[in-house]
Amino acid sequence: MSLAAQSIASLRKQLLSKEITPTDIVKDVLTSIEKQDPALKAYLSIDAERALADAASADISKPLGGIPIGIKDNINVKGAPCTCASKFLAENYTSPYNATCVNQLHAAGALTLGRLNMDEFAMGSSTENSAFFASRNPWDTERVPGGSSGGSASAVGGDIAIAALGSDTGGSIRQPSAFCGCVGLKPTYGRVSRYGLVAFASSLDQIGPITKTVEDAALVLNHLCGKDGRDSTSLDATVPDFTAGLGQDIKGLRFGLPKEYLVDGVDARIRSAVEAAITHIQGLGGIVEEISLPHTDVGIATYYVIAPAEASTNLSRFDGVRYGHRAENTADVLDHYLTTRAEGFGPEVKRRILLGTYVLSSGYYDAYYVKAQKARTLIRKDFDEAFKKVDIVLSPTTPELPFKLGAHSDDPLSIYLADLFTIPANLAGLPGISVPCGFVEDGGTSLPVGLQMVGRALDEVTLLRAAHAYEQSTSWHLKKPR
Amino acid sequence: MAHHIDIQHTAKLARLKLTEQEAVKYEAQLAKVLDYMETLEGHDLSGVELTAHAMPIYDVWREDVSVEGLDRAEALANAPRKTAGQFLISRVVE
Structure with a gap:
């Protein structure tokens, strides 16, 4: 197996035994x-020269020493571009500083490779909203890799990255991973500093590993967390060794299956893969209850x-003014803003800015924004x-299989509705993970299915323990595309 | 209920210039999204407290000590227009 197809854990062993550099x-x-x-x-871009220079000086005695990690293009790495897949930042923007999580990865010996x-601005579920091009699914290149962290998932799943960072506001790490x-x-909201992540929705955004x-998720998470003076919402909580629960069994661990998630509109083949996973978890000694x-029904609207x-x-x-695109030849300062932003943002970003402006505007604030904040309280209390009663909440990660490029174009609501299972964890600030739980044959190709666990x-630690116990007793994670 | 959104007014508040075609398209798409928001009416929300964010942390302060920030050249490095060590903006007073 090529080195690019191997896990961090496997590469670290070979580095330490000097088989590889x-x-x-x-x-x-x-x-x-x-x-x-x-x-x-x-x-979107690769600085091969810098990665090779960083590799040459890497300190393999550090916990992630010598491991290259791909970075979603909305996380700042000093000296690198950070376009957010937007025309707004496509030219003439070079990050003047490192995101806190990037500093932590560097301190652990990891190097960053590729954007x-x-x-665009993490708004979407397919990468089709990138201002540059859509990424492809490694299992079928006519299909989307999911999004918004679709490039990260495509690269890791397609074995052209060892691991990557993504960001998740409503499922943008978990859905493309599935x-x-x-x-x-x-991770839990506040676990990882958001400093250096270009903000989308500040009360929901969280950086995490793919x-x-x-x-490997535990190994990377070990070097992302902690209180950061530059993000007032980062939590001052003890950072445990996230590998601590790996290898432990799940006998007696309690899993909940929300009855509201068994809705119409979930692909029957996904449902049967998840049902098989539930039976499997019961076989490992997990207690599953409804x-x-x-x-749940107000999650998407909220x-x-x-x-x-x-x-x-x-x-x-x-x-x-300070960075990014600027329109030429504008009449006055208002025209400068109107035209600059009209030229710089793509259609989905404009749609969301308009929707957000509308629900915050005079006369609509109470009708939408206040109601949504109240509904958010109810969703949080549900959890x-x-x-x-339970330790882990189980569900499919997505209601549908990876779709063909263009399948949802021009119907934004239809794609928003597919975020049903991932959104609640963001609204409630809870940690969630997607792990492979099977494959479905569709149109002559084999497509992966994700099982979501929310803790x-x-x-x-418990979430990773449960996910690891399931993963290690199956072979889904060993299957490779093509 | 079909929602009507005054799209050009909202666009001006958002500082976005829309073409006529964009306005027609977004108006129709957002009306559909706002119709869907009716699901928020499905539960009794009276007396429910608001959640602005998921974790109960308030009034975060840092130590009152100076820290290194970007220097002037670094802060200006990405500016589309600059002059005399400053950001150049459009004229706001005649």
Whole structure:
């Protein structure tokens, strides 16, 4: 197996036993990119020279020493582009600083390699909203890799990255991970500093790893977390060793299956793969019971008020003055703003700014924004109740299989509705993980299915333990595309 | 209920210039999304407290000590227009 196709854990062993060097890994990843990326279109840019220089000076005695990690193009790495897949930042923007999580990865010995494609400003579920091009699913290049962290998932699933960072506001790590056969972890809100992540919806955004295995997710998470003076919402909580629960069994661990999630519109083949996974978890000694999350039906409406509202505020910083695109020959200062923003933003971003501005505007604030914040309380309390009975909430990650490019174009509501299972964890601030739980034959190709587990706030250790026990007793994560 | 959204007014508040075609398209798409928001009416929300964000942390302060920030050249490096060590903006007073 090529080095680019291997896990962090496996590469670290070979580095420590001197079978390979960091330069071997980086060269292999670069060669794999050269071969496969023309089909996958996962990367927006690659600084091979810098990655090779970083590999040459990598300190393998550090916990992630010599491991290259791909970065979603909305996370700042000093000296690199950070386009957010937007025309607004396509030219003449170079990050003047590192995101806190990037500093932490560097301190752990990891190096950053490549900028990964996404939906513009992380708004979307397919990468089709990238201003540059859509990335492809490694299992079928006529299909989308999911989004918004689609480039990250495509690269990891397609073995042209060892691991990658994504960001998750309503499922943007977990959904593409499910579509591409990867493991995707959204940590508890506040676990990882958002400093250096270009803000979409500040009360929902969270950075997390997309990896080939659950163990790798824990290894990367170990070097992302902690209180940061530059993000006032980062939590001052003890950061445990996230690998601590790996290898432990799940006998007696309680899993809840929300009856509200068994809705029409979930692909029957996904449902049967998830049902098989549930039986499998019971076989491992997990106790599965039906639970109720009674306010599930307002999740999507709540999210699509709150997230655009916050986005409309956050994206007001794109004014064409301090960085990014600036329109030429404008009549006055108002025209400068109107034209600069009209030229710089793509259609989905404009839609969400308009929606967010509308729900915050005079006369509509109480009708939409206040109601959504109240509904958010009810959704949060649903989980508080559920976690009195169970340790983990189970569901499919997505209701549908990876779809063909263009399948949802011009019907934004239809694509918003597919976020049903991932949104609640963001609204409630809870950690969630997607792990491969089967494959479905569709149109002559084999497509991965993701199982989502959601855990208690700050209890990623139990979440990773459960996901690892399931993963290690199946072989889904070992299957490779083509 | 079909919602009507005054799209050009909202666009001006959002500082976005829309073409006539964009306005027609977004108006129709957003009306459909706003219709869907009616699902928020499905539960009794009276007396429910608001959640602005998921974690109960308030009034976060940092130590009152100076830290290194970007220097002037770094802060200006990405500016589309600059002059005399400053950001150049459009004229706001005649």
